[in-house]
Amino acid sequence: xxxxxxxxxxxxxxxxxxxxxxxxxxxxxxxxxxxxxxxxxxxxxxxxxxxxxxxxxxxxxxxxxxxxxxxxxxxxxxxxxxxxxxxxxxxxxxxxxxxxxxxxxxxxxxxxxxxxxxxxxxxxxxxxxxxxxxxxxxxxxxxxxxxxxxxxxxxxxxxxxxxxxxxxxxxxxxxxxxxxxxxxxxxxxxxxxxxxxxxxxxxxxxxxxxxxxxxxxxxxxxxxxxxxxxxxxxxxxxxxxxxxxxxxxxxxxxxxxxxxxxxxxxxxxxxxxxxxxxxxxxxxxxxxxxxxxxxxxxxxxxxxxxxxxxxxxxxxxxxxxxxxxxxxxxxxxxxxxxxxxxxxxxxxxxxxxxxxxxxxxxxxxxxxxxxxxxxxxxxxxxxxxxxxxxxxxxxxxxxxxxxxxxxxxxxxxxxxxxxxxxxxxxxxxxxxxxxxxxxxxxxxxxxxxxxxxxxxxxxxxxxxxxxxxxxxxxxxxxxxxxxxxxxxxxxxxxxxxxxxxxxxxxxxxxxxxxxxxxxxxxxxxxxxxxxxxxxxxxxxxxxxxxxxxxxxxxxxxxxxxxxxxxxxxxxxxxxxxxxxxxxxxxx
Numbered sequence: 001x002x003x004x005x006x007x008x009x010x011x012x013x014x015x016x017x018x019x020x021x022x023x024x025x026x027x028x029x030x031x032x033x034x035x036x037x038x039x040x041x042x043x044x045x046x047x048x049x050x051x052x053x054x055x056x057x058x059x060x061x062x063x064x065x066x067x068x069x070x071x072x073x074x075x076x077x078x079x080x081x082x083x084x085x086x087x088x089x090x091x092x093x094x095x096x097x098x099x100x101x102x103x104x105x106x107x108x109x110x111x112x113x114x115x116x117x118x119x120x121x122x123x124x125x126x127x128x129x130x131x132x133x134x135x136x137x138x139x140x141x142x143x144x145x146x147x148x149x150x151x152x153x154x155x156x157x158x159x160x161x162x163x164x165x166x167x168x169x170x171x172x173x174x175x176x177x178x179x180x181x182x183x184x185x186x187x188x189x190x191x192x193x194x195x196x197x198x199x200x201x202x203x204x205x206x207x208x209x210x211x212x213x214x215x216x217x218x219x220x221x222x223x224x225x226x227x228x229x230x231x232x233x234x235x236x237x238x239x240x241x242x243x244x245x246x247x248x249x250x251x252x253x254x255x256x257x258x259x260x261x262x263x264x265x266x267x268x269x270x271x272x273x274x275x276x277x278x279x280x281x282x283x284x285x286x287x288x289x290x291x292x293x294x295x296x297x298x299x300x301x302x303x304x305x306x307x308x309x310x311x312x313x314x315x316x317x318x319x320x321x322x323x324x325x326x327x328x329x330x331x332x333x334x335x336x337x338x339x340x341x342x343x344x345x346x347x348x349x350x351x352x353x354x355x356x357x358x359x360x361x362x363x364x365x366x367x368x369x370x371x372x373x374x375x376x377x378x379x380x381x382x383x384x385x386x387x388x389x390x391x392x393x394x395x396x397x398x399x400x401x402x403x404x405x406x407x408x409x410x411x412x413x414x415x416x417x418x419x420x421x422x423x424x425x426x427x428x429x430x431x432x433x434x435x436x437x438x439x440x441x442x443x444x445x446x447x448x449x450x451x452x453x454x455x456x457x458x459x460x461x462x463x464x465x466x467x468x469x470x471x472x473x474x475x476x477x478x479x480x481x482x483x484x485x486x487x488x489x490x491x492x493x494x495x496x497x498x499x500x501x502x503x504x505x506x507x508x509x510x511x512x513x514x515x516x517x518x519x520x521x522x523x524x525x526x527x528x529x530x531x532x533x534x535x536x537x538x539x540x541x542x543x544x545x546x547x548x549x550x551x552x553x554x555x556x557x558x559x560x561x562x563x564x565x566x567x568x569x570x571x572x573x574x575x576x577x578x579x580x581x582x583x584x585x586x587x
Contacts, residue, residue, distance in 0.1 A: 008403045018113060042083065043075050096191060104154035111148065112156050118144055119162040135554040139513055141166065144561055145176035146477075151562045151565055154179045161187060164195045199227045220245055226259060230266055244270075259289040265295050271297055276304050282341055286417055294445055297346020299367040300408055306344055307369050313341070314368035315376050317361055318398065321391055329377075329385075330395035333357035334364065360396050361484075365401035370414050382417035403438040415446040422459035441470045449476040457486035465507050466489045472507065478516040481581040487511055488519070492526060495544040498536025502543075512551055518561035525554050 040059040048058040049072060058072035107115065118141040123492070128291045155163055160181055178185050178198055191196035218231055236244035248263055255263065264282060267275060280292035283306070298306035313334070323331035334341075337360050338349040345367065350359035370382070377385050378475035390398055398417060406414040419440060444452050465487070475483060487507065494504055501508065526548040534540045 004037070012144045039079060039082070039348045040075060042079055045072065048072055049076065052480060058260060076477075080299055090112055095266070096187075099187045102154045104152055104182065106562060107153045107156060108147070108567040111153070111561075111566055112159075114333070114561055114564055115144065115148075115156070115159060115163075119159060119166055129425050133549040133553060135550065135557050136509070136512065139509070140554070140557065141172075142173055142176065142563070143513055143558060145173060145180060147562055147565055149176050149179050152197060153180065153565075154182050157184070160184060164188060164192075164198065168194055170196060199225055217247070218250070222251065226262075232264060233266055237267065237425050241270050242271045242274055249278065251550060251578060257290060260285065260287065260290050261293060262407050263557060264290060265298070268297060271300060273301060273303060276301060280305065283345070292345050292347070296408070299345075299369075302369040302409070309340075309344055310364060310367040311369055311372045314364045314457075315372065317364060320378070324391070327388055329388050329390045329394075329398070331361070331392060331398060332391060333361040361394075362397055362401040362404075365398065366404040366408065368405065370402070370411050374573055379399070382411075386414075386417045386420075402437045403443055403466070405442075407442045408441075410446055412446050412448070415443045416451075417445075419455065423462040435487055441474050444471060445474045452476070453480045453483040457483040460486045460490050465494070465504060469506050469510070470512050472514070476513070477514045479514050480516075484515050484519055487515070488523065488526075495526075495530070495540070498533045498534065498540055500537050500540050500543055501547040508547055508551060512554040515551075515555060517555045518560070520552050520555040520559070 026066075044059045045569065048056045053068040053072060053502065058068050060071045060075040060077070062068055062071040095263055108114070118137055120490045121137045163177050163181055164185060168172045174197060180200075180476050184199045185195070189195040217236070221229055224232065233244055233248060236247060245267070252260065252263075252502070260282075267279075277296050283298075284292055285291050295306060299302045299310060301307060317333060318329060321328040323330075336348055337356075341360070341364075342348055346363045348356075348360075348362060350356050354485070373385055374382075376381060377388070380388075386399070386402070389395075402414060403412060403418050404410070406418060444455065453475050456468060456475055460468050460483075461473065472479075472487070479487065488511070489505065489513070490506060495501070529545040530541050532538075
């Protein structure tokens with residue numbers, strides 16, 4: 001088939017590009033039929049259509065078995081779409097390499113359907129109030145991801161975009177979501193700029209493939225994106241701290257200050273005594289933040305030269321009070337912050353409202369090894385030292401500094417001593433002492449999981465829930481007994497007091513996420529509407545019953561989700577519909 005027209009009465013009525021050549025002009029030589037390297041201009045397509053393919057060879061590639069007229073119409077159709085979309089013609093891009101294989105086992109069918117439901121509803125029920133008895137699906141998604149991460153499954157390919165979108169919207173989901181998504185998340189992130197966060201290497205532990213040669217590692221280090229370089233350094237450090245540090249040293253002097261800071265911080269996880277010479281050199285870095293981080297890392301190495309220097313300075317300022325009749329602590333804060341102190345990480349300028357000498361003292365004490373205080377105070381243990389009176393009203397500053405030192409050095413003995421007995425009446429007031437900067441929740445994080453849960457349970461039993469919310473957030477999940485029972489008992493007491501449950505919505509939300517699902521049957525008794533005590537808030541009994549019903553429903557749904565994850569891969573699937581017949585078939 002050919003397209004022919006006469007020059008005096010053209011039949012083409014579509015839009016004409018202003019830049020198109022005049023059809024009455026002399027006809028240029030016909031192009032060769034070889035395939036063009038880029039799409040033909042619209043004007044040339046119009047000219048070929050007006051003159052006819054018999055008179056002018058169309059400026060398009062003609063496939064085998066295809067006529068010239070058909071090829072011209074195909075090209076015109078593509079160009080029309082481009083023009084309507086305001087897209088400039090361009091050669092087709094290179095196809096991406098295939099996605100890498102993920103050898104991990106697939107999710108069981110029921111768990112796959114559950115993930116699909118949670119991803120579809122992640123913007124629904126959790127965006128409003130906490131009224132109603134339905135579980136909050138927005139909080140079930142992170143719980144599901146955390147549980148799925150224990151089994152080594154891979155995410156279904158069809159759900160990867162929705163999973164990455166969820167992780168983009170919520171940073172708290174990213175580690176677990178990227179671990180489930182696996183290597184294909186990195187592949188997809190290179191195709192969609194909205195998912196570039198996946199390139200930062202936070203989706204699970206970084207590992208080396210094992211077959212990378214030293215030249216390949218060095219090339220990856222020198223040419224990779226910053227996030228890829230951090231992941232590579234982390235992986236090397238986990239494999240061999242010396243090798244990772246040697247790689248960092250090759251480019252350290254040429255790195256930007258903000259990059260040096262991030263690389264230095266990545267040494268924290270596998271810090272070893274072999275890192276001390278490198279960190280000592282970093283104390284002279286031109287960046288103040290790099291110097292401060294290097295000093296902090298060195299202070300966590302009790303045998304380091306910096307730790308010894310800090311101990312000498314701190315012991316000069318703090319020691320036994322020889323003038324007191326009973327054992328006590330005397331404090332004489334530094335009178336200056338010399339160059340040596342500044343090189344070792346002591347910031348000379350205090351924050352607003354803080355005295356210079358107090359600021360210098362606290363920094364010295366928190367950087368000094370805690371074990372050195374035992375000899376300084378005659379062999380006393382941590383609890384005995386903390387119990388000593390402190391002269392001249394220095395107790396708050398001194399104990400605050402010891403708290404930060406216990407957190408930095410992960411010293412459970414000192415953390416235990418500084419926390420004290422949870423049932424002591426004074427502990428409620430000391431959660432945030434007046435003028436104090438300590439954070440008891442960080443001290444709790446130093447204790448073993450079981451001891452931490454017992455301490456918080458006793459604190460709640462003695463002081464209630466009002467001061468315990470942040471403490472609950474650092475306890476291991478699911479809450480071990482007696483912590484779970486202490487929280488439920490405290491909520492029951494609050495209900496009997498006649499207040500509304502909204503005052504405890506934060507604790508109730510934590511309970512939905514952290515209580516052992518096995519506690520659901522025991523909590524059934526609390527779902528009934530009770531008589532309201534005299535003076536109670538109107539309708540509080542019904543609101544509490546609603547809140548406990550939601551709690552029980554969430555715990556049972558969490559139990560179902562765990563059961564779905566442990567089901568065999570071919571469990572109870574209808575071969576025709578793919579629908580499950582297990583416990584989730586109705587949800």
